[in-house]
Amino acid sequence: MLTLIKNGYVIDPSSGREGIFDILIEEDRIIKVGSSLISEDEEKENMNHGKLTVIDAKGKYVMPGFVDLHVHLREPGFEYKETIETGSLAAAAGGFTTICSMPNTNPVTDSFATISDLLDRAKKVGLVNILPIGSITVGQAGKELADILGMKKAGAVALSEDGKSVMDPSLYMEAMKLAVEQDLPIFAHCEDSSLVRNGAMNEGARSQELGIPGIGNIVEDLIVARDILLAKETGAKLHICHCSTKDSVKFIAMAKKEGLSVTGEVCPHHFTLTDADIPSKESNYKMNPPLRSEEDLIALKEALRDGVIDVIATDHAPHSEEEKSKSFLEAPFGIVGLETAFALTNTELVKEGYLTARQMVEKMSLNPARILGIDRGSIGEGKVADIVIADPKAEYQIDKNSFRSKGKNTPFHGRKVFGRVEYTFVNGRVVYQYQCNKGKHQ
Numbered sequence: 330m331l332t333l334i335k336n337g338y339v340i341d342p343s344s345g346r347e348g349i350f351d352i353l354i355e356e357d358r359i360i361k362v363g364s365s366l367i368s369e370d371e372e373k374e375n376m377n378h379g380k381l382t383v384i385d386a387k388g389k390y391v392m393p394g395f396v397d398l399h400v401h402l403r404e405p406g407f408e409y410k411e412t413i414e415t416g417s418l419a420a421a422a423g424g425f426t427t428i429c430s431m432p433n434t435n436p437v438t439d440s441f442a443t444i445s446d447l448l449d450r451a452k453k454v455g456l457v458n459i460l461p462i463g464s465i466t467v468g469q470a471g472k473e474l475a476d477i478l479g480m481k482k483a484g485a486v487a488l489s490e491d492g493k494s495v496m497d498p499s500l501y502m503e504a505m506k507l508a509v510e511q512d513l514p515i516f517a518h519c520e521d522s523s524l525v526r527n528g529a530m531n532e533g534a535r536s537q538e539l540g541i542p543g544i545g546n547i548v549e550d551l552i553v554a555r556d557i558l559l560a561k562e563t564g565a566k567l568h569i570c571h572c573s574t575k576d577s578v579k580f581i582a583m584a585k586k587e588g589l590s591v592t593g594e595v596c597p598h599h600f601t602l603t604d605a606d607i608p609s610k611e612s613n614y615k616m617n618p619p620l621r622s623e624e625d626l627i628a629l630k631e632a633l634r635d636g637v638i639d640v641i642a643t644d645h646a647p648h649s650e651e652e653k654s655k656s657f658l659e660a661p662f663g664i665v666g667l668e669t670a671f672a673l674t675n676t677e678l679v680k681e682g683y684l685t686a687r688q689m690v691e692k693m694s695l696n697p698a699r700i701l702g703i704d705r706g707s708i709g710e711g712k713v714a715d716i717v718i719a720d721p722k723a724e725y726q727i728d729k730n731s732f733r734s735k736g737k738n739t740p741f742h743g744r745k746v747f748g749r750v751e752y753t754f755v756n757g758r759v760v761y762q763y764q765c766n767k768g769k770h771q
């Protein structure tokens with residue numbers, strides 16, 4: 330079976346190819362990229378025999394499928410928030426073909442058995458590629474190291490304590506040394522638990538107005554600096570998750586300058602909103618790290634532009650309506666992100682001139698694939714056909730009721746954006762196709 334994607338604007342940072350090209354897919358692979366790949370007669374004949382599907386991608390971006398380093402799938406343990414199936418459907422709808430699942434499930438993925446179980450479940454769903462991240466400590470309790478060797482053997486692609494930091498530096502150093510031996514990157518959630526207290530939003534004028542306890546930038550900055558020093562000491566590959574402060578990016582820039590293997594990620598909500606945008610005590614604006622100040626937001630955008638920040642990841646964190654309808658103080662941290670990431674990035678960064686479309690693809694696909702060391706993130710002959718086709722000009726309002734995710738917890742409901750995912754291919758197979766309300770494909 331062949332698929333021909335015709336006339337699309339192909340963006341492939343790995344080869345530097347950018348422009349109008351056709352792509353021919355056979356089974357799970359891209360077999361040709363170029364112009365006039367099939368003659369019109371051949372095209373008609375193959376279509377008539379049901380051997381060829383043609384997709385006209387005129388005016389659309391054709392990009393390597395997005396790779397999300399930071400997703401909370403919630404299964405096993407919290408299936409009422411999200412399952413591997415609904416999370417995969419959301420990923421496909423967002424143009425993500427590979428997603429990494431964070432370990433804060435129940436049980437925590439901290440062993441050979443739990444990583445194997447996750448991969449078995451993912452295989453049964455079989456929609457997008459799911460790569461599990463193993464916990465650093467047993468049960469994320471911060472007391473004893475998890476079975477890093479066993480997790481690597483089972484297929485873990487990185488280690489993380491996400492949701493918190495490993496607060497004991499000597500334990501963390503031990504973990505980093507094992508991570509180096511196993512060639513696993515560390516994905517660091519940076520938050521000093523002794524400084525955070527009961528903070529629920531950014532510390533500043535808005536938190537005072539709302540009477541909500543604040544989380545200062547120092548909570549993040551201190552651990553970012555510490556983790557970079559620990560990575561320097563051990564040689565670990567360190568990826569700083571969801572950077573939200575101006576000093577986080579300063580430290581990452583310094584580490585890069587020194588030649589350390591340190592990368593950084595930013596989430597769309599942190600470059601789109603500030604704490605001043607929090608309407609009242611609306612808990613769909615509550616996430617960890619919190620929405621920061623305008624100064625921080627600008628520093629994040631500049632760091633994305635200048636290459637200090639390598640990755641845009643979602644920190645997709647679904648919660649139930651019931652949980653999120655609690656008060657700002659009581660509601661859990663986290664918002665969904667898989668189905669809004671492309672549109673927000675395109676609208677806030679590409680249209681605003683911070684990133685070129687090519688840099689967006691680097692940060693949403695190629696760079697995360699490189700951090701994982703997987704052969705994804707490029708559109709080339711012989712590569713696996715993980716592809717996203719999106720209309721960068723489509724203008725619409727985000728509608729949480731259209732989400733495939735079980736989580737509707739977004740601060741972006743009703744927000745006007747540009748950029749719509751139209752097709753997502755995984756292994757050459759269409760796993761998502763946009764249907765407009767009338768049921769007619771646009």
Ligand code: DOR
Nearest residue numbers: 401492616617646662663
């Ligand atoms: O907002 C967040 N939600 N931040 C985290 O670190 C964890 C996540 C979750 O699991 O809900």
Ligand code: ZN
Nearest residue numbers: 491492518570
């Ligand atoms: Zn986190």
Ligand code: ZN
Nearest residue numbers: 431491492644
């Ligand atoms: Zn997270």
